[in-house]
Amino acid sequence: MSNDSGSGGVQSVDRAISVLEILSRRGEAGVSEVAAEIDVHKSTAFRLLGALEARGLVEQAEDRGKYRLGFGIIRLAGGVSTQMDIIQRARPVCHRLAEEIGETVNIAVLRSTYAVNLDQVRGPSAVTAYNWVGQITPLHATSSGKVLLAHLDDQERARLLSEVTLDGLTARTIIDVDALEKQLAEARQAGFAFCLEELEDGLNTMAAPIRAYHGEVVAAVSASGPAYRFSLERIQEFAPLLIGGADEISRRLGYAG
Amino acid sequence: MSNDSGSGGVQSVDRAISVLEILSRRGEAGVSEVAAEIDVHKSTAFRLLGALEARGLVEQAEDRGKYRLGFGIIRLAGGVSTQMDIIQRARPVCHRLAEEIGETVNIAVLRSTYAVNLDQVRGPSAVTAYNWVGQITPLHATSSGKVLLAHLDDQERARLLSEVTLDGLTARTIIDVDALEKQLAEARQAGFAFCLEELEDGLNTMAAPIRAYHGEVVAAVSASGPAYRFSLERIQEFAPLLIGGADEISRRLGYAG
DNA sequence: GCACCGTGTTTCACTAGATGCAACATGAGA
C-alpha cells in the first residue's frame, strides 16, 4: 500500500492532506468515498478523519454522516497574517475597481519564483468563473508577475530571472530576458504592466504595484478580461483607475508616498 | 514516544497539525524550534515539515531557513465555500458598518452548539486587537448566538437549548431558559439582539440576522464595543444601521424579501 | 415487518512506515 510520496515523506500526513483536499473540492464526503479516493481501507480513512476532526480541521455534518472541512482550517489560514492583512485592506478597493473597470480583479504576491493569487473579485462582465485564489502563475507571463519583478532591486531580479525558465505559453509569451527587462523598465516608468495573451490565448491583463509602509512593493493588483473586450486601448484607458486603486490600497497599508 | 492523542488518533497527523498551528501562531519557525515545541527529534520535525511543504501547506522562507504557512492553506480554506462566499459578499458592508458605527464588526454562523466567527472588521475606535475569526462563542451569551438561536424553528431551538449548558460567564449572563427564550422572541420582534456584559465584563454587542435566498437565516452580523462607550442607548441608536447592513448583505446573498 | 445492502465504527495481529541516532553540511559569530 505504498503511496508515491517520493522523497521520504510521511505517508499518513500525505494521506491526511489528501483527505482535506477532497473535502475542499467536494464540500463534503463520507468515509467510504474518502477511502476510495485515496485508495486505503475505510478503517484507515475513518482514523484519518478522526485525527483531523479531533483537531478541528474537519467536522461531521451529523452523527454517522458526511464530513466537511472545519473551522480549524480558517483558524490556520488566519495565521497567514500578512497576506490576510493585505486581503482585508485591499478588498473594498478591489470591489470598486471590479465595478469601475468591469473586469475581474486579483491581488498577487511574489513567492519563490511565482506570483501567487491571494484574493479575487469577479467583475460584473466576467466571462469565466475561474478562481485564481491560491493559484501560482509564472512571473514573466502575467501582469502581476511583471509588476512584482519590475520592483525588485536589480540584483534580486537578476537572480530570479536566472532561476526561472521563460516558458513560451502562447505565441506571444516573452521568452527573451532582454525583451522582458525592457518591458519591466517600461512598467516601472508607466506605473503599471500589462500582458496581451501571454499567459493564455484570449486573456489580457494589467497590474499595478501595491506598496507597504516604506514604499517597498509587497503585492500587485490586477484586472483581467477577454482580449476581444479588454484590448490594449481599454487597458490604457483604465490604467489611471487601476494605479489610483493600487495607490489607495498602498495608503491603507501605511504607505505615505 | 507516545503522543497523547487519546482515542486511536494518527500520531503523525496530530504532529503535522501541531506544526501548522505553531506556524500559524508564530508566523515562522525553524526545524529545531518546531522539534522542541512538539517534543520530537529534529529529523522527525524535518520530515513532517517536508511532507507539509511537498503539498504546499508550508514553505521555506529561504533555503535552509525558517518555515511559514504556505498557500495550500488558503487554497484549502477556499473550499469552505459557503462561508467564504458569505465573507466575500459581506465584507464591503462590514467595512462600512465598522466606519459608521465605529466599533468592531463580525460575521458568525451556527455550528453544532456554538456561534463561530468567520470574519472581522475592526472599527476605528476599537480598544482591543483581539481577533475573533475562527473562535467559537456560546450561543446564549453573544448577540450573534442569540440571533442564530432566535431564527431557528421551534423544534430545533428546543433541541439545541436542551443540549447546551447556559454557563454563567459574568454576573449578567442569562442562564434561565425561559428568560432566554423571552429575549429571543424580543430579538425576532425587534430584528436584532444585544448582549450587555453577558460574555465578558465590559463588553457589549448587538447583532442582526443575515438571510439567504429563501429567507433562512444563515449568519449574523454583529458590532461590539466596550460597555462604557457602546451603551444600550448607543446600541438602540445604531440598530437601524446594523439591520440595514444585515439586509444589504442578505440581498447580496440573493434574498429578495 | 423482515431481509438485504451499504455505510460507519471498532478491535486486533502484523508489518510497513515513522522514528531517533549518528553523522555530515552549512553559515554565523567570536
Added chain:
DNA sequence: TCTCATGTTGCATCTAGTGAAACACGGTGC
C-alpha cells in the same frame, strides 16, 4: 580558523498505522 547551532541525510530499530474481520445502524425494497 574554530566553535556552535541549525538544517539535512542515511539507516537500523520498533512501534504506530494498517487492513481484515466483525459489528452496529439506517435506508430501501419486497
